[in-house]
Amino acid sequence: MSNMLEVKNLKAYYGPSQALHGISFSLSKGGITTLLGANGAGKTTTLRAICGMVRAEGSVIIDGEPVTGKATETVVRLGVGHVPEGRGTFTELSVEENLRVAAYTRRDKAAAARDLEMVFTYFPRLKERMAQQAGTLSGGEQQMLAISRALMLGPRLMLLDEPSFGLAPLIVQEIFRIMRRINEEAKVSMLLVEQNAALALELADHAYVLETGRVVMSGTSAEVRSDEQIRKSYLGY
Numbered sequence: 001m002s003n004m005l006e007v008k009n010l011k012a013y014y015g016p017s018q019a020l021h022g023i024s025f026s027l028s029k030g031g032i033t034t035l036l037g038a039n040g041a042g043k044t045t046t047l048r049a050i051c052g053m054v055r056a057e058g059s060v061i062i063d064g065e066p067v068t069g070k071a072t073e074t075v076v077r078l079g080v081g082h083v084p085e086g087r088g089t090f091t092e093l094s095v096e097e098n099l100r101v102a103a104y105t106r107r108d109k110a111a112a113a114r115d116l117e118m119v120f121t122y123f124p125r126l127k128e129r130m131a132q133q134a135g136t137l138s139g140g141e142q143q144m145l146a147i148s149r150a151l152m153l154g155p156r157l158m159l160l161d162e163p164s165f166g167l168a169p170l171i172v173q174e175i176f177r178i179m180r181r182i183n184e185e186a187k188v189s190m191l192l193v194e195q196n197a198a199l200a201l202e203l204a205d206h207a208y209v210l211e212t213g214r215v216v217m218s219g220t221s222a223e224v225r226s227d228e229q230i231r232k233s234y235l236g237y
Contacts (some may be wrong), residue, residue: 003061004029004157004189005050010058012042012049012213019045020213022058027157027206029063032183034200034221036234037210044085045194046210047159051075051082051189064156069072077105081150085161085193090177091135098134098145102152111154118186119148122178127165140171147175151182157189158182164196172196176203196233201225209234 005027012020020042027033035043048057052072060068062078076082090098099119103112120127123144129137134145143163150158163179164172176199182188195198201207207224209217217224224230 002029003027004031005033005191006059006061007046007050008059008061010046010049010056010060011098012045012054014045014054014057018213019054020056023207023208023210023213023215025215025218027189027191030183030187030189031206032204033206033208034192034194034204034222035208035210036194036197036230037201039195039212039213042213043210044161045213047082047084047161047191047193050159051080059172076153079154079155079156080159081155081157081188082159083150083161083163085165089134089142089149091133093134094131095134095137095145096130098149099152102149102203106152106154110229112152113235115152115154115211117153122182123148123160124150140167140175143175145169145183147179151186151188155188157191158194159191159193160191162195163192164194172199179203197230201235 004027008021008024009022023030035046037043048054050060052070052075056068065078067075099116106112125141126144126148163175180203183190192200192204201221204221207221208215
């Protein structure tokens with residue numbers, strides 16, 4: 001199976017300080033890969049580097065297209081939807097306006113209209129709250145809106161940064177179930193950054209463990225889950 005994303009020897013910098021030290025990993029088409037690690041390991045920076053949001057060196061190839069050093073808009077146009085930590089919705093706008101703004105750059109308006117209907121099949125709660133101001137939604141609904149905004153771009157690859165952050169366990173399980181449906185039904189590949197390692201390993205097929213900007217372990221989710229050191233450090237048993 002060919003790769004949707006190939007990252008080789010990726011280095012990233014915030015000013016003079018280096019945050020990633022030559023990490024390499026890949027994500028197969030239609031797959032779900034998770035990046036695990038403690039706070040400050042470089043997980044969020046990896047997503048930002050893929051999107052062209054931080055200064056980076058090395059090779060990032062999305063579906064055969066090299067994107068290192070390209071503008072964020074170019075990466076988005078290749079079919080990459082980024083769901084940042086902290087939701088990233090327009091809190092002053094309504095739910096419907098948030099979704100329409102997300103699809104604004106799409107030329108195929110009929111496809112965008114179809115995707116809006118698709119979003120509502122995944123998140124019927126948002127349809128009920130179309131006219132509601134996004135800032136007044138619950139945390140779980142705001143996360144649903146953030147994922148929906150990324151879907152309105154018609155992505156082939158979604159980058160999800162801590163989708164469970166600050167949410168009640170039942171809501172998290174619901175969102176993760178819907179993410180699996182999106183992956184299987186809409187054939188969207190996913191790169192998932194997640195503090196909740198147990199949940200992430202349940203959803204993903206492959207995992208990479210980061211420590212201080214380096215990959216220290218990788219394998220199938222089953223292999224990573226059964227590693228004693230990982231269990232102690234990240235899974236708590």
